[in-house]
Amino acid sequence: MQNWLARLHEIRRYPALMVGVVIIGLFVMVGICTPIAIPYGEGIRLWRGGEDVWGNNPKYAAPVWFDLFTRDRLPRTIIVRLADGGAETDEVTNGGMKRVEIALPFQYVYDGFPDELKLFTTASSQAAGRPIAISWETPDGRTIVLQDNRLLKKSDTYYISQDKDLRERLSKLAPEAGLFADPDNTEKPLKGDYRLVLTAEVPAAAELDARLVVYGKIHGLAGTDHRRRDLMVALLWGAPIALVFGVAAAVGTTVLTYILAATGTWLAGKVDRVFQWITQVNLIIPLLPVMIMIGYLYSRSIWTMLAIVIVLNIFSSTMLTYRAMFLQAKEAPYIEAAQAYGAGNLRIILRYLMPRLAPTLLPQFVLIIPLFVFLEATLALLGLGDPVLPTWGKVLENAYSGGALLKGYYYWFLEPSVLLMTLGIGFALIGYSLDRIVNPRLRTV
């Protein structure tokens, strides 16, 4: 014990170790804080909830901090609701009808065009089927009619950006550009106060609501993906999952292999030979394909995968390494002494053999953690990621199959990659430094 405490002081001599510890420490902190800040159920809802959760987010939006690096102000999402900012004027006309005018004003101050425009309307059942007119008022006083005879529905979404007719009338400019363009220079948007106005004549008891969403090009600290989901949820939740998966798999395989190697070497003879055979066969079982097969045929749950990873890796090549080490260790005089005083097999294995090599095991243990973290990403990239949990691997897979590289949504691909990489390097820095501390032969390097 004293010896180990003394060694702890040496850590300062290994800056790489310090860096690794800081990196992993940060990830562990994120890993602990995330489930507290966004509980499991909430995290799943945010990631799999559906349009209700992320309908107001823009698609493929870059992180907001991109704005710091561009000269222009990139558009952010503007949501104009009737309840906040909108105005409704009702005017009773004859025959139990009323004329409703809903105005949705907003200010546009950005240097680029928005990504998309959508108008969501809801109407009580009395008003359904009534015609409605929608028009657009620009800061320089022009009024553009978007639709003059759209029929109200209980719940309706008007995809302004996809209105082909409107596009024709805006001299072939995409609506999200044409509606904002400066008439003198259609490359640039006109800044100022815009208004979207809906007018309809409906029964007096009817109620209307409207919400205009001007989707921006940047959103949140991490941006959004093809389904408008905020990537931050997955990036944060990915940390605890990656840590738990990597560490659990490493602990499971290392500890079991270690125990079996010690037992096999000590008992020698048949047990040892059987273990060696299993190891030789296990070397030939194609681990990843078998895992993929299990994932494909039975369960994609990350916990099933974890169990399979551990089972398939017990008799891995590390078994051979440990065996070689134990073969040397069992010849030590103190083991002979233990035998002489009559210690049983179990006692010798647990009390004398296993603790002796534990320190040499530590670097190996740390170094295999990133392998398992990347294994999860590998499975996810092949489309066998956990069906429910948001993981870095899933984000990477979405980005890859969503053509993030092809279409230039680099942030989408880089965010999970950089996190995976940093976590991997953190563990590797610790592992290699420990290797040097524990194996004196390398210490002078």
Next chain:
Amino acid sequence: MREVINRLGRYAVVRAVFLFLAVIVAIYITVMIANMGGKLDEIRKSEISQQVGMQILANPEYRQLPPDERLKLQEALVAQEFRRLGMDQPFFPKRSFQYLSSALTLRLGWAEHMASDAGSRQVRLIVLERLPTTLLLFGTANLTLFFLSVFVALFLSRRYGSFLDRLTIGLAPSSAAPGWFYGLFLILIFAATLRVLPWGGLVDAPVPDTSLGYALSVLKHMILPTTAVILGALFATIYSWRTFFLIYSSEDYVELARAKGLPSRSVELRYVLRPTLPPILTNFLLVLITMWMGQIVLETVFRWPGLGRAYYLAIQLQDTPVIIGVTVIFGYLLAATVYVLDFMYAVIDPRVRVGAAGRRA
């Protein structure tokens, strides 16, 4: 000399027999896993029904039958065929061994959705057709990795403690990420941004009509995946091999050789490299086994039309026979890799050659 060859030959045969047994066990386990939910049975049954249906259609005698009677006849024939093939027997033990033998010979029936480039739907042909491209990429990448690592590690062990040495050792943590991961970055840099190298695939889109043009085009497509494989393992490999070299070059007999005034080149080759090769080979074998697993993802990332890509496509298309077929062939490939390296080990390691304790630790 003759005795050495004899002994090597015997070793080669014994290892081959052992590894073949290991392959049988490994594939048997694969078969058991695959059939846990009765998947193999389903495949086999649908195959039989299809065959019977074809026979009935092809037989002019049955053409006159009304449809419902024809259906009845088909059911009867299918049931008869099931009995004949022993499908009514319990899965374990008899039928599982039938599956084992058809898996071992890759007679895995017909793909559900995929076809080979030549147009066949036989799983065996789909798998075998893709084998050469996979071997090409795997072989090139890993041979380069091997020689590059040996060379650099030996070089660094000579300049132990120099700036280059420290730099390379400092880079060792980079191998925490697998090759395909670097592949994505390489695509981002060289294909997406700089646009100097292809995104992936085997050859250019209009296939070059001269064989030289074809070869050059393939080479061009191999640059990125090969680099990715190497980047994913190089520094860790150098790190551990350099350690081997350092250990062996501090042996007394090396000092003696130097003291005798032998040229440093021959000291390096005969007294350092030679005894270090066996542990290096053992280590490289483990690297290669990991590499085979990485190959699946690597080919997927680079759209390289090999086994790994076929595997990925089979998962996407839910083509179970192909999935099992590729799993089986990966078992063979792993065994072959182990065998080749074991044999080289035997050639190099004097203990095996002279027939002393030939077992590896």
